[in-house]
Amino acid sequence: MSPNSIDDILRDALRQEAAETAGGLARLEERIVVELGERRPRLRVSDWLRQLLAPTRGGRIGQLSVVGATATICLLLGVFIANQAGLTNTSPGIRLTPTLAEDGNQEVLFVLPALDASDVSVVGNFNSWEPTALEDDDNDGIWTASIPLSPGRYEYAFVIDGRWWGQDPLADEYVQSFGEYSSVRYVGGGDGA
Amino acid sequence: MTEEAAGNVYRVQDEVSLLRASLTGETEAWGEIISRYKDAVFGLCLGFLRNRADAEDITHDAFIRAYVNLRRYNLEKRFSTWLFTIAANLCRNRLRYRRNHPVAELPPQIRGGTDPATIVARDDRHADVREALTKLPYGYRAPLVLRFYNDLPYREIADILSIPEGTVKTRIHRGKAMLKELMEEERDPS
Amino acid sequence: MIRAARAQPLVTIAFLLVLGLFAVAQTPQARFEQALRAIPVTDTARPLAAFALGLSQPDFPAAEVIQLAERLAATSYSIPEKEAVLLSVVVAMEEGLPVDGLVTKGLEGLARGIPVPQIARSLHQRLILLAETRDLLYAKGIFSVAPGSPQSVPTALPTPRFNLLITHISDTIADYLEGGGSPFEGQTLLQEVRFRLTTLQGATLKVEDVELVLKRIGPADLTRIALAAVS
Numbered sequence: 001m002s003p004n005s006i007d008d009i010l011r012d013a014l015r016q017e018a019a020e021t022a023g024g025l026a027r028l029e030e031r032i033v034v035e036l037g038e039r040r041p042r043l044r045v046s047d048w049l050r051q052l053l054a055p056t057r058g059g060r061i062g063q064l065s066v067v068g069a070t071a072t073i074c075l076l077l078g079v080f081i082a083n084q085a086g087l088t089n090t091s092p093g094i095r096l097t098p099t100l101a102e103d104g105n106q107e108v109l110f111v112l113p114a115l116d117a118s119d120v121s122v123v124g125n126f127n128s129w130e131p132t133a134l135e136d137d138d139n140d141g142i143w144t145a146s147i148p149l150s151p152g153r154y155e156y157a158f159v160i161d162g163r164w165w166g167q168d169p170l171a172d173e174y175v176q177s178f179g180e181y182s183s184v185r186y187v188g189g190g191d192g193a
Numbered sequence: 194m195t196e197e198a199a200g201n202v203y204r205v206q207d208e209v210s211l212l213r214a215s216l217t218g219e220t221e222a223w224g225e226i227i228s229r230y231k232d233a234v235f236g237l238c239l240g241f242l243r244n245r246a247d248a249e250d251i252t253h254d255a256f257i258r259a260y261v262n263l264r265r266y267n268l269e270k271r272f273s274t275w276l277f278t279i280a281a282n283l284c285r286n287r288l289r290y291r292r293n294h295p296v297a298e299l300p301p302q303i304r305g306g307t308d309p310a311t312i313v314a315r316d317d318r319h320a321d322v323r324e325a326l327t328k329l330p331y332g333y334r335a336p337l338v339l340r341f342y343n344d345l346p347y348r349e350i351a352d353i354l355s356i357p358e359g360t361v362k363t364r365i366h367r368g369k370a371m372l373k374e375l376m377e378e379e380r381d382p383s
Numbered sequence: 384m385i386r387a388a389r390a391q392p393l394v395t396i397a398f399l400l401v402l403g404l405f406a407v408a409q410t411p412q413a414r415f416e417q418a419l420r421a422i423p424v425t426d427t428a429r430p431l432a433a434f435a436l437g438l439s440q441p442d443f444p445a446a447e448v449i450q451l452a453e454r455l456a457a458t459s460y461s462i463p464e465k466e467a468v469l470l471s472v473v474v475a476m477e478e479g480l481p482v483d484g485l486v487t488k489g490l491e492g493l494a495r496g497i498p499v500p501q502i503a504r505s506l507h508q509r510l511i512l513l514a515e516t517r518d519l520l521y522a523k524g525i526f527s528v529a530p531g532s533p534q535s536v537p538t539a540l541p542t543p544r545f546n547l548l549i550t551h552i553s554d555t556i557a558d559y560l561e562g563g564g565s566p567f568e569g570q571t572l573l574q575e576v577r578f579r580l581t582t583l584q585g586a587t588l589k590v591e592d593v594e595l596v597l598k599r600i601g602p603a604d605l606t607r608i609a610l611a612a613v614s
Contacts, residue, residue: 006369006372
């Protein structure tokens with residue numbers, strides 16, 4: 001089964017199911033309108049005006065973060081594909097999957113596009129939440145660090161010019177920690193994914 | 194104004210005007226809101242509850258409750274998010290109640306079509322996925338329904354279910370994996 | 384005078400070098416005690432005794448425990464507030480519970496600049512989850528035996544393996560609760576635990592240990608544990 005087909009089957013199945021069983025919704029509007037009768041919500045004009053005049057900050061920020069995340073993923077994919085295809089001269093190519101190191105640990109690559117950053121590091125439970133610097137030797141805005149890790153589960157976040165960023169698009173999962181996001185990578189073993 | 198004419202006027206008004214009219218007690222305006230959203234709310238409830246009678250009940254209750262509480266609705270948020278949150282909470286309560294008062298679950302429905310070979314194969318898989326969805330824990334089923342039936346972005350799903358956005362992504366990802374597993378089990382029970 | 388002034392930096396460097404060597408040569412207990420005095424805790428005897436117990440355990444993260452105490456000492460919070468963070472770790476050490484999850488969470492909180500009282504609350508909840516998880520495994524007939532001791536029954540696991548199970552089960556529940564999950568969603572909790580354990584099997588957990596646990600725990604067990612932590 002291809003990765004997208006479950007999406008399509010699920011989408012179709014849910015829509016078809018709802019369409020087939022929606023018969024009971026006929027004249028729902030009428031029934032409710034009659035039922036509501038005299039039950040009317042009380043309007044507080046001041047509240048209403050305040051709401052009307054308030055800027056829609058939350059929505060904008062939400063949209064921005066979605067755009068940002070999408071852009072990040074696209075950029076990463078672009079870099080990845082370019083590297084795979086040998087289109088760039090950034091040597092060595094970025095390897096996103098852990099590779100085995102000499103001491104039995106695995107070299108885990110942390111990679112983050114941060115075009116305007118001057119200082120990027122990764123903190124996590126593998127370094128006692130003390131920064132390990134990411135490098136961007138060719139100044140292409142793609143910061144990387146390869147860290148040897150033994151098999152296990154690792155929580156981490158990036159720190160970009162002093163600000164924490166806990167949603168690595170390459171993470172296996174995210175957790176909330178003290179109200180903030182942390183990314184999680186599983187190294188080695190496993191059949192649960 | 195005749196009832197029909199009033200209906201036409203409401204149909205062309207935008208959502209905010211309809212909500213404002215509803216707030217001043219014009220229940221017909223609320224009727225228009227219902228007709229715009231009833232399919233979305235019903236599909237959500239059906240997906241969450243996996244039972245047609247319960248889904249119809251909760252759809253009805255959700256519109257009543259939303260109307261009664263309309264003054265608490267914050268215009269900064271999308272109306273649909275608020276409405277879906279009410280419906281999702283009602284579904285959750287109903288599921289809790291059903292744990293002690295179980296009823297028959299929605300049977301998988303299979304229908305033929307114009308091109309029997311492909312349609313039957315497709316419907317087979319639809320039936321499988323519906324059955325698998327019923328077996329999935331609520332915590333995974335709900336985000337999947339909001340994502341794939343209601344087409345909502347992660348942020349809105351997170352708001353509706355009161356869970357972090359990261360958790361929504363994780364649950365959808367795992368939920369799909371679990372669905373696949375369950376579907377494979379259905380096909381090959383050994 | 385001039386010669387003395389020139390010599391001063393050299394003396395300082397030499398002094399720091401000696402101090403550095405001294406610090407490196409210090410035993411873990413001595414470093415922990417030093418950090419405790421820097422906080423300064425009102426009573427060093429109890430944490431020190433607990434630390435000694437911890438050191439007798441296999442895989443005890445002594446360096447991280449010391450780091451936690453040192454970084455706590457560097458914060459500007461009141462002594463009782465700092466002690467509250469340490470208390471959960473001390474109790475865990477006294478009880479022979481694995482402290483890895485507590486210590487790393489404490490270090491993370493400090494690194495993020497989270498208010499120390501909030502860190503203390505988080506660690507307290509995680510401590511309860513650790514204890515409840517161990518009780519659950521005991522109740523399900525899964526025990527730990529000290530390394531080297533004879534394994535009386537197949538469900539008596541060597542302590543490090545047993546501790547890893549407690550750590551990951553309780554950590555999953557803690558993450559779930561911290562992420563806004565409801566304790567009543569036992570099925571979801573079980574799925575989360577199953578996912579964590581099966582993902583780690585073959586990496587840090589043994590397949591047979593994971594199978595043993597998943598065979599014996601159910602949604603209601605996890606709901607009970609989660610409720611204990613939030614009440």
